[in-house]
Amino acid sequence: MVSWGRLILHAFSFSPISDNGLSKIYTPDKAKFTVPAAQPAKSVLGGSNGKSFHGPAFISNGMQALENALGQHQQDGNSVLGSLDAPKLPSFRTDGGTPLPFGFPWGQSTANNTNYYTDTPNTGVTRYYDFEISAGQIAPDGVFKEGVLINGQFPGPTIEANWGDMISITVKNSLDEGTSMHWHGLLQKATPWYDGVPTIMQCPIAPGKSFTYTFQADLYGTSWYHSHFSAQYAGGAAGAMIIYGPKNVDYDIDLGPVILTDWYHQDYYTLVEQTMSKASDNTPQPASNNNLINGKMNFPCYAGVNCTENAGVSKFSFTSGKKHRLRLINMSAEAMQKFSIDGHTMTVIANDFVPVEPYEVAVVTLAVGQRTDIIVEADGSPTDSVWMRSNIKYCSLTDGTVDEAVAAIYYESADNTTIPTSNSSVTVAQLSYCNNDDLSVTKPFFPITPDPNPSTTEDLIIEYRTNETDFNLWFVNNVSFRGDYNNPVLLEAKLGNLDFPEEYHVMNFGSNNTVRLIVYNYFAFGGHPMHQHGHNVYVLAEGFGEWDNTVTNPGNPQRRDTVWVQAAKDKDTPAYVVLQFDQDNPGSWPFHCHIAWHVSAGLYVSILERPDDIRKNMKIPG
Numbered sequence: 236m237v238s239w240g241r242l243i244l245h246a247f248s249f250s251p252i253s254d255n256g257l258s259k260i261y262t263p264d265k266a267k268f269t270v271p272a273a274q275p276a277k278s279v280l281g282g283s284n285g286k287s288f289h290g291p292a293f294i295s296n297g298m299q300a301l302e303n304a305l306g307q308h309q310q311d312g313n314s315v316l317g318s319l320d321a322p323k324l325p326s327f328r329t330d331g332g333t334p335l336p337f338g339f340p341w342g343q344s345t346a347n348n349t350n351y352y353t354d355t356p357n358t359g360v361t362r363y364y365d366f367e368i369s370a371g372q373i374a375p376d377g378v379f380k381e382g383v384l385i386n387g388q389f390p391g392p393t394i395e396a397n398w399g400d401m402i403s404i405t406v407k408n409s410l411d412e413g414t415s416m417h418w419h420g421l422l423q424k425a426t427p428w429y430d431g432v433p434t435i436m437q438c439p440i441a442p443g444k445s446f447t448y449t450f451q452a453d454l455y456g457t458s459w460y461h462s463h464f465s466a467q468y469a470g471g472a473a474g475a476m477i478i479y480g481p482k483n484v485d486y487d488i489d490l491g492p493v494i495l496t497d498w499y500h501q502d503y504y505t506l507v508e509q510t511m512s513k514a515s516d517n518t519p520q521p522a523s524n525n526n527l528i529n530g531k532m533n534f535p536c537y538a539g540v541n542c543t544e545n546a547g548v549s550k551f552s553f554t555s556g557k558k559h560r561l562r563l564i565n566m567s568a569e570a571m572q573k574f575s576i577d578g579h580t581m582t583v584i585a586n587d588f589v590p591v592e593p594y595e596v597a598v599v600t601l602a603v604g605q606r607t608d609i610i611v612e613a614d615g616s617p618t619d620s621v622w623m624r625s626n627i628k629y630c631s632l633t634d635g636t637v638d639e640a641v642a643a644i645y646y647e648s649a650d651n652t653t654i655p656t657s658n659s660s661v662t663v664a665q666l667s668y669c670n671n672d673d674l675s676v677t678k679p680f681f682p683i684t685p686d687p688n689p690s691t692t693e694d695l696i697i698e699y700r701t702n703e704t705d706f707n708l709w710f711v712n713n714v715s716f717r718g719d720y721n722n723p724v725l726l727e728a729k730l731g732n733l734d735f736p737e738e739y740h741v742m743n744f745g746s747n748n749t750v751r752l753i754v755y756n757y758f759a760f761g762g763h764p765m766h767q768h769g770h771n772v773y774v775l776a777e778g779f780g781e782w783d784n785t786v787t788n789p790g791n792p793q794r795r796d797t798v799w800v801q802a803a804k805d806k807d808t809p810a811y812v813v814l815q816f817d818q819d820n821p822g823s824w825p826f827h828c829h830i831a832w833h834v835s836a837g838l839y840v841s842i843l844e845r846p847d848d849i850r851k852n853m854k855i856p857g
């Protein structure tokens with residue numbers, strides 16, 4: 236239900252059909268709603284050969300030790316993640332002439348004395364990386380497939396920088412199709428042309444060509460980078476990006492990235508074709524075959540699959556009595572990940588790039604694109620071994636064979652080949668609750684009060700419909716996005732061309748100081764992780780039906796860059812989230828669903844912010 240009061244107000248304050256892509260007073264066309272094709276019946280857990288395996292890691296029955304049948308290189312190429320050899324992370328980088336005023340690269344800034352949106356330090360240091368994107372054979376779960384690799388690795392290399400460093404990355408495209416790389420969550424305040432999105436601010440990097448992105452690490456914490464070309468990242472073209480900064484909580488050991496990925500045995504382009512098939516073909520959305528932690532999991536191999544049993548799960552080490560930081564990143568194509576560690580509670584210290592007042596959870600929920608940093612106190616005994624788990628059974632599309640990734644955690648005196656026997660105390664109710672932590676508990680550590688009276692408010696209505704040519708597409712306010720690789724929005728805006736084809740779905744918010752977006756999801760079969768480029772958004776409220784104007788924690792609401800909007804209750808009762816951002820970053824910024832299949836089918840808008848500034852002041856490198 237839309238808020239009629241506000242829409243009528245809009246009708247008086249704007250021309251009802253404006254040329255800025257706003258205020259078209261759109262109401263959902265419920266008669267056109269499409270019900271997605273039914274998923275095939277799920278396999279029994281473990282698949283047709285499940286009786287040949289035991290335990291949550293699907294170890295073949297003869298095996299009584301947790302050993303990796305495939306070598307690290309066969310599983311994940313050149314990646315070192317997921318092995319006990321993976322390096323622990325430092326508090327910050329000290330190489331490359333890092334200055335340490337007052338003992339830290341960022342000087343006297345702390346987590347609670349500095350607004351990181353306005354006061355990024357300048358370290359004067361640049362971190363250089365060379366990435367080559369190429370196709371290559373990997374077998375993360377023992378099933379061999381051609382992945383899209385970065386420097387021959389899956390997951391890709393971990394970027395490490397200090398807050399305030401410059402990062403310069405030359406991306407060489409050795410694929411036979413285009414590519415581009417997006418640095419998820421960074422604001423790109425000085426360099427909006429290096430955000431890495433084809434059709435919005437750059438042309439794709441052509442096969443055989445290179446492109447250098449140079450930008451500042453303007454926020455700190457845990458994030459990732461990924462190809463923003465088609466659904467390439469679902470084939471593997473993604474990695475962790477760690478920006479060291481002030482700590483909001485003390486801990487002893489940084490275990491580094493814990494990357495959670497739903498996994499598909501088919502190539503990503505086959506899956507995109509599947510999602511884009513004719514509506515009358517009644518093809519279901521792709522279902523994942525497995526789930527990975529740091530690029531590893533076993534698969535219960537069955538006849539007809541090119542597969543190695545006991546391929547290997549990831550292993551981590553705990554030191555008893557110490558506090559460990561784990562940097563959880565959901566790099567999935569579709570899955571909402573429900574993460575837990577048997578017998579251990581977790582303290583959340585950051586969501587996305589926003590440190591929060593610490594709070595305890597039994598399960599961490601991460602929608603696609605989201606990150607959560609946790610502290611886990613190793614309060615077991617020195618010989619303990621326990622399972623780490625990430626479950627996708629209830630809130631995601633799986634084929635049922637494997638619906639939970641596991642990894643082994645070994646305390647310092649445990650045998651590193653022991654099969655843990657720990658059990659999870661997480662309940663089905665917790666695993667089937669398909670939403671992030673309540674907004675009332677997620678309070679940013681550095682408080683900011685948003686403008687209670689935003690300059691403009693826009694409703695965004697999400698629908699799933701069959702179009703005139705028999706394709707099932709996502710619509711936002713009656714437009715399904717299609718971009719043009721040759722005419723990126725930012726470059727057009729620089730030229731003063733603000734008349735965009737409707738399917739670019741440019742929403743020109745002009746020079747408004749603050750923008751409020753009320754996002755209504757009318758799709759009753761799933762939610763959407765909505766990712767805002769160029770900003771952290773305030774998350775003011777969420778719920779079902781019509782927003783009652785109540786804001787959660789109005790003095791300091793949750794902020795993040797990827798916000799889950801739940802599934803609608805039914806076609807008359809949408810789910811909503813109320814978001815707001817300050818227009819302090821001139822540029823063209825995608826706001827899109829991060830589910831790979833949804834963004835491919837049009838769930839995408841381009842927010843054009845301060846086009847006058849872009850035209851007059853922006854110096855875009857040629």
Ligand SMILES: [Cu+2]
Nearest residue numbers: 763828830833
């Ligand atoms: Cu979506």
